[in-house]
Amino acid sequence: MSSMTAPRPLPIRCADCPIRYRAVCSPCDEGELQELERIKSYRTYEAGETIAWAGEKLSLVGSVVEGVAMLSSTLADGRRQMVGLLFPSDFLGRPGRESVSYDAVAATRVTFCMFQKREFERLITRTPRIERRLLEMTLDDLDAAREWMVLLGRKTAREKIATLFVIMARREATMHDQPAGDGLRFPLYISREAMADYLGLTIETVSRQISSLRREGVFTLEGNRTVQIHDLARLIEEAGDDADGGLAN
Amino acid sequence: MSSMTAPRPLPIRCADCPIRYRAVCSPCDEGELQELERIKSYRTYEAGETIAWAGEKLSLVGSVVEGVAMLSSTLADGRRQMVGLLFPSDFLGRPGRESVSYDAVAATRVTFCMFQKREFERLITRTPRIERRLLEMTLDDLDAAREWMVLLGRKTAREKIATLFVIMARREATMHDQPAGDGLRFPLYISREAMADYLGLTIETVSRQISSLRREGVFTLEGNRTVQIHDLARLIEEAGDDADGGLAN
DNA sequence: CCGTTTCCTTGATCCCGATCAAGAGGAGGG
């Protein structure tokens, strides 16, 4: 598919915002890069700070440069479900849509590289390649959401925790261009409460399942939020996935 | 946003495939319509027939014209979770992707208006407006998936059933350009097992919750698969949604 | 028409994860 459109293989990066070109406009030509450069800006939120409320009109779109943000929805009586976790290079905002659909909250201190939605939309209209890239990213998000639906609807508490840890481990390894394997250390970034909201559990159940896997030697914890994997194969097995499904590749 | 791109307001329809233009290429100009006309074809599947397996390379994309199809994923031990339900005008397939991610099965006899993926992609490349439309549709799918994540992760069995019925009722009313209200009759289309897979429940729980709501006079059943609503307000209340969330508008 | 199959309902019981409750551990500020 990329063979259809890519004018050259990339990667292009910019010094102060290395993630941006991967996320928004890979590939871009020089003119498009300069235009993006002109309209970009940065914004940092502290941990716990609300970036946007569901239903609010948001005039910015952009990518996470550093840190982690959460997308979540709250029922009338306060039950909360996280519907997405945004890591560096992930895109926030919906070009062509009036308002955001979910609460966006900073999980850690998080920095965005942002664009005025209006200007970004104008650029998109002139640059089909960026629109193609947005479609790509949205399809990825859709796949991730559907994979998570399987977890929420059908997995046990233990499988949910194992799946989350496997995904976090893979992410961390990929980020540092390492193979994922035993001995890998990585931060969880989010609180037990956030994990519970992500996995459709309570914090007590999250805590118990983590303790259980830790006691069985699958991993150890350094402090509360850093994991060191000891038996990745076991963790993958505990994740209970489909034979050829998402985690196996 | 449509004000940015739409050359005219629409709707354009074609006699033998009225849905297609809404789904795939609204708006289109005459040349694009003729091109789509040239490469389209129809395909019908019987209820229960598999349209595509997860991981399979699928060279077709297209819209449902009539009937209902299901997208689902199965864990190693057979637990199944439905991740999407495709009604007329819904799009199946992923331009730019090699293979499908989920099993696609006909829930009823279902007819698609399909295009060879290759040719469709070629058309897209020349027609940014269709790509824009695909992005729109994918964003809608993403919203729906995330709304469903809230249901799967946080709603009770009773709330899940109520939500499903409200959505089905709204769909049916919209389809016939009626307001949704008490007295509305509509078919469920899918079996109890399919509902269970969609809602992350067992068939027994689905059956019990339906019986419970029926006994309380919220609706009646004609046969097993046709519902007549008697108290839509109550049903919406039982759905337990966020105050200003998806169902309320 | 009846026999078979498939789908659906209902009852009895069990168990996983929620809830209620208490306390331990860490971080930050005085």
Added chain:
DNA sequence: CCCTCCTCTTGATCGGGATCAAGGAAACGG
């Protein structure tokens, strides 16, 4: 340092939905 706040862990109990089991009802083919 201690004190407070907050997060996390662990224990005891509860309950919603799963599981096991049986039978009813609709669909289908003869």
